[in-house]
Amino acid sequence: MKASKSAKTREFILTKVAPLFNQRGYVGTSMSEITNATGMTKGAIYGNFKNKEELAFEAFAYNVRKVVNLIRKMLQDVPSAIGQLKGLTEFYRNYETHIADLGGCPIVNFGVDANYQNPEMLKRVQEIILKLQGYIEKMIQEGIKQEEIKADINPTIQAKKIYTLIQGAVFMAFTMENGLYLNLMMDHVDELIENELKV
Numbered sequence: 384m385k386a387s388k389s390a391k392t393r394e395f396i397l398t399k400v401a402p403l404f405n406q407r408g409y410v411g412t413s414m415s416e417i418t419n420a421t422g423m424t425k426g427a428i429y430g431n432f433k434n435k436e437e438l439a440f441e442a443f444a445y446n447v448r449k450v451v452n453l454i455r456k457m458l459q460d461v462p463s464a465i466g467q468l469k470g471l472t473e474f475y476r477n478y479e480t481h482i483a484d485l486g487g488c489p490i491v492n493f494g495v496d497a498n499y500q501n502p503e504m505l506k507r508v509q510e511i512i513l514k515l516q517g518y519i520e521k522m523i524q525e526g527i528k529q530e531e532i533k534a535d536i537n538p539t540i541q542a543k544k545i546y547t548l549i550q551g552a553v554f555m556a557f558t559m560e561n562g563l564y565l566n567l568m569m570d571h572v573d574e575l576i577e578n579e580l581k582v
Contacts, residue, residue, distance in 0.1 A: 385468075386527075389431065389460055392431055393431050393432070393441075394525070395421070395430070396423070396428060396431060397441060397442055397445040397465075398445075399421045400412070400417050400421065400442055401419065401442040401443075401444075401445045401446050401486075402446075402484065402485055402486035403416055403420055403486070403487065404437070404439050404442040404443065404446075404493075404548040405417050405442070405443075405485055405486040405487055405492050405493070406486035408492070408493075409436070409496055409497070409500070409501055409504060410496075410500065411496075412439070412510045413456055414428075414435065416494070416561070417438070417462050417524070421425060424429060431539050432448045436501075436504075439504065440503075440504065442493075442509055443489055443493045443504070443507060443511075444507075444511075445491075446489035447489050447490070447511050448484060450481070450482060450485070450489065450533075450546075450580065451480075451515075451518075453474070454471065454474055454482050456526075457470055457474050458471070458474075462530060463526075463529065463531055464522050464523065464525045464526030464578075465526060465527055465532070465542070465576060465581055467522050467533050468522055468523075468526075468545070468576050468580070469518070469573060469576060471519070471522075471549075471571040472567075472572050472573050472576075475553070475565055475569055476564060476565060476566055476569050477548055478506050478553060478556075479556070479557075479562060479565075487557060488506065488553050488554075488557060490511065490512065490553075491502065491550065491553055491554050491557060492513075493507075493508050494508045495514070499555075503520050508532070510554035512546070512550075514545055515546060516542045516546045519541075519545050519546055520538045520539055520541075520543040521535070521540035522542055523538040523542060523580065524538045526580070530582060531581065531582060532578075532580045532581065532582060533580060533582055536579070536580060544575070547573065548568055548572050548575075549568070549569075551568070552564050552565045552567075552568035552569070553565065557574060
């Protein structure tokens with residue numbers, strides 16, 4: 384089914400402004416930057432998005448979808464849960480390359496930007512974090528069913544632990560401008576998978 388003209392216009396706007404919001408934040412992204420990036424007038428932008436806040440929410444969702452789709456593509460042909468978990472750490476070892484066109488990590492950037500400034504945006508970030516943790520939890524549950532992962536572990540706790548280690552490493556790698564933080568922590572997560580989860 385072909386996308387409507389309106390849907391195509393919204394998609395075009397998001398491709399242009401999502402990196403801006405990701406790099407500069409909600410407050411730091413001006414309407415003049417948005418109109419310059421899109422080549423559209425303020426009225427045309429607001430003909431497709433209710434206000435700047437809605438545009439920022441949609442830009443965040445757009446950036447997260449791009450990351451999730453990259454992960455899904457990388458893991459789609461990996462049959463085992465252990466293989467998928469290790470594929471996830473491999474993805475994050477090269478995270479900077481994967482998200483180069485996004486202007487940084489949307490979870491870290493929008494999370495820091497929203498905290499104390501925009502409660503609704505913070506709520507959206509929290510929802511996405513819970514969803515992403517949920518994907519890891521499902522991998523672990525599947526691993527228990529496949530008898531690759533120990534039956535007595537708690538999938539929710541382990542998913543929280545793995546996701547926290549990943550995002551903490553992402554924050555440090557981008558803040559310190561040093562990918563070693565990601566490599567070291569992904570080695571640690573791989574050890575956790577081998578020593579704590581694997582049968």
